[in-house]
Structure formats: C-alpha cells, structure tokens
Amino acid sequence: MGAEKAKIEQQTNNTTAYSLSLQKIQDSIRSFxxxxxxxxxxxxxxxxxxxxxxxLINNLLSFTSTSDTxxxxxxxxxxxxxxxxxxxxxxxxxxxxxxxxxxxxQTRLPENIGTITKLAEMLAQIxxxxxxxxxxxxxxxxxxxxxxxxxxxxxxxxxxxxxYVIRTELIDELAIAxxxxxxxxxxxxxxNYIIEDCRGAIKKSKNRQESExxxxxxxxxxxxxxxxxxxxxxxxxxxxxxxxxxxxxxxxKPESKLYRxxxxxxxxxxxxxxxxxxxxxxxxxxxxxxxxxxxxxxxAYGKTPIPTTFSRHAIAHHxxxxxxxxxxxxxGLLLITSLxxxxxxxxxx
Numbered sequence: 001m002g003a004e005k006a007k008i009e010q011q012t013n014n015t016t017a018y019s020l021s022l023q024k025i026q027d028s029i030r031s032f033x034x035x036x037x038x039x040x041x042x043x044x045x046x047x048x049x050x051x052x053x054x055x056l057i058n059n060l061l062s063f064t065s066t067s068d069t070x071x072x073x074x075x076x077x078x079x080x081x082x083x084x085x086x087x088x089x090x091x092x093x094x095x096x097x098x099x100x101x102x103x104x105x106q107t108r109l110p111e112n113i114g115t116i117t118k119l120a121e122m123l124a125q126i127x128x129x130x131x132x133x134x135x136x137x138x139x140x141x142x143x144x145x146x147x148x149x150x151x152x153x154x155x156x157x158x159x160x161x162x163x164y165v166i167r168t169e170l171i172d173e174l175a176i177a178x179x180x181x182x183x184x185x186x187x188x189x190x191x192n193y194i195i196e197d198c199r200g201a202i203k204k205s206k207n208r209q210e211s212e213x214x215x216x217x218x219x220x221x222x223x224x225x226x227x228x229x230x231x232x233x234x235x236x237x238x239x240x241x242x243x244x245x246x247x248x249x250x251x252x253k254p255e256s257k258l259y260r261x262x263x264x265x266x267x268x269x270x271x272x273x274x275x276x277x278x279x280x281x282x283x284x285x286x287x288x289x290x291x292x293x294x295x296x297x298x299x300a301y302g303k304t305p306i307p308t309t310f311s312r313h314a315i316a317h318h319x320x321x322x323x324x325x326x327x328x329x330x331x332g333l334l335l336i337t338s339l340x341x342x343x344x345x346x347x348x349x
Contacts, residue, residue: 134283136164136347144175151175152278155287156266158183159294159309159331161338163287164347165201166194184309188326195229198337205346213250214344217243221336228333233324240332241315244295247339255289262286263293288342291335310335 132140139162144151154160158180162171170190177183187194202218210218220243228236251259258281265274278286295310307314308322310331315323341347 136162136284136287138162138164138166138168139171139287141168142171142175144171147175148278152274152286152290154183155290156262156274156293159291159335160187161288161291161331161334163284163338164341165197165337166334167197170194170197184327187330191228191326191330194330194333195225198225198333201337201341201346205341205344210344214340217246217340221340224336225333228329233326233329234319237310237324237329237332238315238319240310240336241312243336244292244312244332244339247336247343248292248296250343251289255285258285258289259292262290263296266293266297284342288338292339295332295335 132145135145139145139151144154144162151162154174155162160174160183170186170193173186173190174183177186198221202222205218220239224236224239224243227239248256248259258277261273261277264270265277295312297307297311298313299306301318306318306320308320308328310328311323314320
C-alpha cells in the first residue's frame with residue numbers, strides 16, 4: 001500500500017509540475033511573441049526575420065488554445081527551424097533560439113517533464129530579454145524601466161519625451177523628482193545637457209543619407225537648438241511648435257490612430273482606455289507618441305487657463321512670456337528631437 005501511495009503521489013506531483021511548466025511556456029510564448037509581432041520593437045536583424053514569418057506568430061499564439069500540446073510544439077519547431085538558419089548575427093539571440101529549438105524537438109514527447117521544465121525556464125529568460133529590448137536604448141538602462149506606470153505618466157500627463165534622445169541619468173533624475181514642479185526645475189536646470197543630447201541624436205542620424213524632407217527638418221531643428229542655446233527662447237520655441245505640426249502630419253496611419261487614442265486617454269483620464277492601449281501597442285511607439293497630446297492640448301480662451309507648459313496652440317494663438325521658459329524649451333526640444341528620431345528611424349541607424 002505504501003509503495004502504491006507513493007507512486008500515486010509521484011504521478012500527481014509530475015502532473016502538477018508538468019501543468020505549471022506548460023503554463024510558464026504559454027505565458028512566455030504569448031508574451032514574447034507580441035514583441036516579435038511588431039517589428040518596430042526589434043533590432044533589424046530580428047525584425048527582418050520574423051516579419052516575414054506570419055506562420056510562426058500564428059503557431060505561437062495558437063499554442064495556448066490547442067489541447068494537442070505535442071502537435072502544437074511540433075508546428076512551432078517546424079516554424080522556428082528556417083528562422084534559426086537565417087539568423088546570422090547577434091550571438092546571444094542566436095544561442096537562445098537555438099537552445100529553444102533543440103529543446104522543443106525533445107518535447108515531441110511531452111511526458112518528459114525535465115525537458116518541458118527546461119523549456120519553460122529558457123522561454124522565461126528570453127521573454128525577459130525581449131521585454132527589456134522592446135524599450136528604447138536609453139530607457140533600457142534606466143531605473144524607470146521597473147516603473148512602467150511612472151514612465152507613461154511622465155510622458156502622457158506631463159509631456160516629457162523620453163524616447164531615445166534624453167540621457168539615462170536625466171530620466172532617472174526626473175523619475176525620482178517628487179512632483180511636477182520639481183521635474184520642471186530639473187528640465188530647466190538641465191537645458192544645456194538636453195541641447196547636447198539633441199545634437200548628439202542628430203549627429204547619430206547622419207549614418208546614412210537623409211531624404212530631402214528629413215534634411216530640411218534637421219536644419220530647422222538645428223536652428224532651434226542654436227537660438228535656444230543663445231537664450232532666445234521665444235524664437236526657438238515658436239520654431240519647434242511649427243515643426244511639431246508638420247511632424248504630426250507625417251505620422252503613418254497606425255501612429256496617427258495611436259495618437260488619437262492616447263489623446264482620448266489623457267482627456268478622459270480613463271485608466272481602462274490607457275490600459276487597453278498599452279496592452280495592444282508596441283511600447284516604443286507609445287513612448288514616442290505619448291508626449292504629443294500634452295503639447296497639443298486645447299483650451300477655451302477666456303474660459304479655461306492657457307497652458308503654461310510647452311504648447312503648440314498657446315504659442316501660435318496666445319503667446320505669453322510664461323510660455324518661453326528654459327523648462328518649456330527643454331520640453332519642446334526633447335519632444336521634437338524624439339519624434340523625429342522615431343519617424344525617421346534614427347535609433348536603428
């Protein structure tokens with residue numbers, strides 16, 4: 001009886017371990033397949049491989065809805081095989097995917113609990129790496145990465161652009177500042193550093209030939225940087241406001257739709273609306289677009305206060321000396337430079 005009871009307990013433990021491991025695999029596959037399904041979140045060498053393999057994405061996503069685990073894993077194996085052969089760069093990704101491919105092959109017999117557990121651990125690891133890499137490079141190194149809600153608040157509510165341009169140290173300083181007022185002080189005191197960061201982003205963009213439109217906008221941005229560096233804030237901010245209107249017109253349909261959704265989420269202050277957006281849209285796109293609504297906020301002249309942060313409409317229609325401050329100049333420079341880097345793909349160069 002004792003041996004039989006022990007056998008039953010072992011079988012129960014095995015079944016539980018197997019189920020938990022399968023759940024981990026399902027969670028990881030569903031999670032990192034969403035990174036892969038949006039090429040803007042991935043380095044070129046990965047996006048070019050995965051963007052042409054819709055079968056892989058479909059197989060990954062169907063994994064959680066099928067009862068035939070073994071057949072599902074075989075389909076994933078078959079989809080991964082040609083992809084792994086095509087990846088020629090990035091040793092860490094290649095090694096990780098090769099390991100996963102090898103382990104999935106062994107999992108054609110899902111009774112092998114040790115193998116399925118190992119697969120779950122490896123997928124969780126690559127999911128963690130994929131999550132970090134889905135963010136712009138400057139944010140990947142920042143402590144704000146662990147505070148996604150804080151990041152979105154800084155961008156959407158306060159209009160501080162964090163995409164690609166601003167140095168990591170300033171992101172961290174803004175994140176730990178105790179209030180909006182203190183963050184405005186950080187922006188004002190950091191204006192010269194932000195000018196340097198914007199010039200640095202422009203310099204990096206020169207790694208390949210720009211289009212005529214991009215080159216023209218870069219020249220205008222450089223002019224804004226020059227006049228702001230000379231403390232002519234009104235001239236610089238007015239130029240930035242004009243560039244912003246044009247950049248919004250350049251947004252492609254998905255980004256334009258995202259802008260409208262984020263604008264609605266900001267105006268209604270509905271957390272469900274924002275939560276839906278963040279769950280269905282690439283985080284890099286959100287980070288790039290989220291500061292725009294604050295800069296484009298409307299107001300009813302004589303009825304609601306005129307914005308005193310960087311505001312395209314206030315600058316264009318009701319300019320006031322309260323608009324032209326070092327903090328607003330820093331905010332405008334970050335927004336325009338970040339948005340240009342996103343639209344023209346500077347981080348990928």
